[in-house]
Amino acid sequence: MLENESLMFNRPSNLNDKYDCRQGVPTKADYDVIGTVEIDFDCIFNTYVRVCSLTSDPTNLRMWKKYARQHTGLCLGINMEVVGKQIGYHEAEKRVIFVKKVTYNKGRPQITPYAFVSDKFPNITHVDDEFIETRTEMNRFLSTKTIDWRYEKEWRLMLWEGTAQTKVRVFGMIPNLITCVYLGSLFPLNGRPEILRIAKARGLKVFQTKIYSNGQRMKSIEIT
Numbered sequence: 162m163l164e165n166e167s168l169m170f171n172r173p174s175n176l177n178d179k180y181d182c183r184q185g186v187p188t189k190a191d192y193d194v195i196g197t198v199e200i201d202f203d204c205i206f207n208t209y210v211r212v213c214s215l216t217s218d219p220t221n222l223r224m225w226k227k228y229a230r231q232h233t234g235l236c237l238g239i240n241m242e243v244v245g246k247q248i249g250y251h252e253a254e255k256r257v258i259f260v261k262k263v264t265y266n267k268g269r270p271q272i273t274p275y276a277f278v279s280d281k282f283p284n285i286t287h288v289d290d291e292f293i294e295t296r297t298e299m300n301r302f303l304s305t306k307t308i309d310w311r312y313e314k315e316w317r318l319m320l321w322e323g324t325a326q327t328k329v330r331v332f333g334m335i336p337n338l339i340t341c342v343y344l345g346s347l348f349p350l351n352g353r354p355e356i357l358r359i360a361k362a363r364g365l366k367v368f369q370t371k372i373y374s375n376g377q378r379m380k381s382i383e384i385t
Contacts, residue, residue: 163237163342163359167333168244170211170320173203173303175329177227178310180269182206182303190274200274202302210303211330213318215239219343220370220379223312229345232370235356238341244318247335255323259296261304263315270305272298341366343381360385 162169173182187201216224225232250257276298304317320330342360344353344367360367368381 163235163339163356165333166335166338167331168213168247168318168335168338170213170318170330170332172329173206173210173212176212176214178306181306182210182212184272188274198274202272206303208325208327209322211320211322211326212303213320214313215316215318216314217316218314219368220381221312221314222372222377222379225345225370225379232345232347232372233349234345235348236343236345236370237339238343238366240337240340243335243338247318247332257321259300259319259321261300261317261319263310263313263317264301264305265308265311266305267308269307270302272302276302339363339365341368343368343370344384346370346372346379357385 176182183206184202187199187203189197189199191197218224219236219238225234225236228234229236244260248258248260276295300319303319306315322330342356342365344356346369348369357367359365365385366383367385369384370379370381372379
């Protein structure tokens with residue numbers, strides 16, 4: 162990601178929280194004309210949606226332990242103005258990208274089948290309005306987690322594909338995407354020269370994280 166300045170969008174089924182972006186079981190909806198329809202949201206999301214998770218807190222102890230190989234990895238600062246240029250509909254690729262700040266609730270998020278196909282079907286007079294309502298409800302569900310995860314302070318990019326996908330999606334070579342690098346408190350010393358070389362060549366700031374207060378707090382110190 163650092164060398165190629167890329168963003169990785171994961172499948173919902175690969176996310177750390179087993180309830181994240183998942184309904185659990187197919188749900189049924191009744192329509193006057195077509196009768197009962199069963200909708201499997203988990204299948205839909207895993208096929209057409211990919212997620213890229215970001216955080217507003219680069220010095221969170223729990224996240225470094227969980228996502229950065231026990232403090233031996235990296236955290237990369239992202240230029241959100243550059244990310245903002247990726248938001249919206251991309252005609253050539255038939256995909257659309259949204260960004261939302263994750264909401265944390267006491268209970269698991271729920272979604273009804275009528276969020277996917279309106280209960281007014283087929284008597285829909287304003288298709289655009291129905292599409293916006295559907296899109297809003299889907300993105301609400303995909304960006305809501307339980308309060309157990311609120312320490313992550315997550316911002317989420319959601320990629321909706323126009324065609325079925327089976328793999329993780331990576332978008333590389335995005336100029337000026339990376340702004341800085343945070344080194345884990347246990348980042349290997351023999352790995353530092355290469356990181357510093359790349360950072361110097363691209364004009365990136367590098368921060369060294371340190372743990373203090375008997376392992377209860379973390380801070381970062383600029384080293385370049």
